[in-house]
Amino acid sequence: MGDEVKVFGFWGSPFSRRVELALLFKGIPYEYIEEDVLGSKGPLLLQYNPVHKKVPVLLHNGKPIAESLVILEYINETWKSNPLLPEDPYDKAKARFWAKFMDDKCMPVIQKAILAPEKEREQAAEEACECLKALESALNGKRFFGGDAIGMVDIAANFVGFWLRIIQEVAGVELLSAEKFPDLFKWTDEFVSCSIVRENFPHKDKVSVAFKARIDRMREAQN
C-alpha cells in the first residue's frame, strides 16, 4: 500500500500502547518514535499535537491524529482486517462506552488510589473497586471484552490488563485480585498471554523499576 505510518509514543504510556496494539493486531508496519515525556517535548510532537502537546500521535502519510481513542477509530476504519469494533451499532456503542469509561473514570481513580496523598487514597480505592466491578460486569463471562478476540475495549483497557497488577504490587496497594474480581483477573491473564502483547510489551521488571521511581518522586513531593 505504500503507507507511511509513524507513532509518537512513550514506552510506559498505556495510551501510546493502545495505538501500537491496534496497529499490531491489524498487521500494519509502523515506525516508532519514542518521546521523552518527562523531559522537553520534541518539536514534531508539538507540531503534530499542538492542542494537547502529548503522546500518542499517529502520523499516516504525513497527516497527524491525536487522542488514543480517536486514533483507534481511525485505524479501525482505515485498515479493515481484524475489526476492533463490532458491526452492530448498539454493540459498537457499548464498546465505545467502556473504552471511554477507562479514560474518564477507571484510570483516573486507580491512579489516585495509588498515587494520591495517603488521606485521599482510601476513598479513591473504594471508587477504583467500583470501576473494576463495573468492568467485571461488562466482561460478563466472555474471554475478552470483544468476545473471542481482542477488540477496542481490551486494547483501551491495557492499563488494567497489563500495568495495574505490576504497579499495585510496587505500591503495596491491592485493587485487583483473583478473589475480588475473578473474571477480570482471568482476563488480565488472557490479555498478557496473547502473543502480540507478550512480544511487544515491556518486561515486568522495567515497569516496576520505573514505577517505583515515580512513586518515590511523588510521595517525596507530598511530604
Place this chain on the structure above:
Amino acid sequence: MGDEVKVFGFWGSPFSRRVELALLFKGIPYEYIEEDVLGSKGPLLLQYNPVHKKVPVLLHNGKPIAESLVILEYINETWKSNPLLPEDPYDKAKARFWAKFMDDKCMPVIQKAILAPEKEREQAAEEACECLKALESALNGKRFFGGDAIGMVDIAANFVGFWLRIIQEVAGVELLSAEKFPDLFKWTDEFVSCSIVRENFPHKDKVSVAFKARIDRMREAQN
C-alpha cells in the same frame, strides 16, 4: 420504522441537548423525559445508566445508551439521513478530536473560569481563552465546524454555541467576544439562527435566571 426512541435529559444540560439536536437534525421523533438532576434521580435513569447515573440516556427500542458522544455516534450510524460526520476517515478523526476536546478540556476550564473560587478564576480564564482560540482555528473560516451544515462538532459544541454567551453575561466574565474570536463569535450567531436550535432551545431568560441561581448557590458555598 416503528422505532421507539426516548431521551432522558435535563433542559439545562448541553450534554442532553446534544442528543436532542442530533435526533432533531435527523428528523427522528422521540419522547423526552425530563430528569430532576438537582433532586433525586429517577429509577429508570439509574437502571439505564447504572455506571454514571446521569443524563443523557437514549433508549432505542428498549436498549439504553449513555454518554452523549457515544449516543451521537450511535444516532449517526443508526439513521443515515443528514450525516453528522464526514465520510473520510481522516476528516472523521478530526471531528471526533474536536468533539472530545469540548468534553475533556474546553467545557471544564470554561466552567472553572466562571464558577471556581475567585483566586482560581483568572488562571482558568486564560486556559479557557486558549481553548476558544483552538476552536477558532478549527473553524478555519468555515460557516460551521461541519462545513456548510451543522455536524457532530457543532452539536457537541452547543455549550459554546448557545449557553456560553448567556452565562458569561450573567457571571460578568467575558470569555467569548467578537473582538477576541471573530469567527467563533460569528459561528455562535449562525448556530442559534439555525431553525432547529432556535425552535427547540430554551429562552435566554430562563437560562439566565437558572444560571444566576446556580452562581449564587456556588459563590455562597465558597464564602
